[in-house]
Amino acid sequence: MSKFETVFNLCGSAAAAFFCAAFGGWDVWLRALLTVIVIDYLTGVVGAVVQGDLDSRVGYKGICKKMMMLCVVAMAVQADNVIGTGAVLRGMAVGFYLANDSLSILENAARIGVPVPQGLVNKLEQMKDTGKKA
Numbered sequence: 001m002s003k004f005e006t007v008f009n010l011c012g013s014a015a016a017a018f019f020c021a022a023f024g025g026w027d028v029w030l031r032a033l034l035t036v037i038v039i040d041y042l043t044g045v046v047g048a049v050v051q052g053d054l055d056s057r058v059g060y061k062g063i064c065k066k067m068m069m070l071c072v073v074a075m076a077v078q079a080d081n082v083i084g085t086g087a088v089l090r091g092m093a094v095g096f097y098l099a100n101d102s103l104s105i106l107e108n109a110a111r112i113g114v115p116v117p118q119g120l121v122n123k124l125e126q127m128k129d130t131g132k133k134a
Contacts, residue, residue: 024077040101043108099127
């Protein structure tokens, strides 16, 4: 193994360890959230292209919002650690953002003319509203 590969692997391992510590581990909830974040951003770009209002400033703002969402999740993990509540606050934050971005994906789909199941919209709105009350 070359020196470059060793350094690259070491940096990758350190980044993965930091990521898992900051976000409470790599589990199905975090995978789902990151997947939905990426899909929401991509469908937003597709919607903007289809409607002819693609703007890099809007895209940059969207990326900043996604980064802030991840900061809130990391903060919830740290609050759980300090308070000793397991992963209650993390679960609330991840669940809220998962429902919120899932609704946004459906809104983006509707913007470009893709029919969306109303039952799914209703359930996601219910999940989002539950997160707001907590």
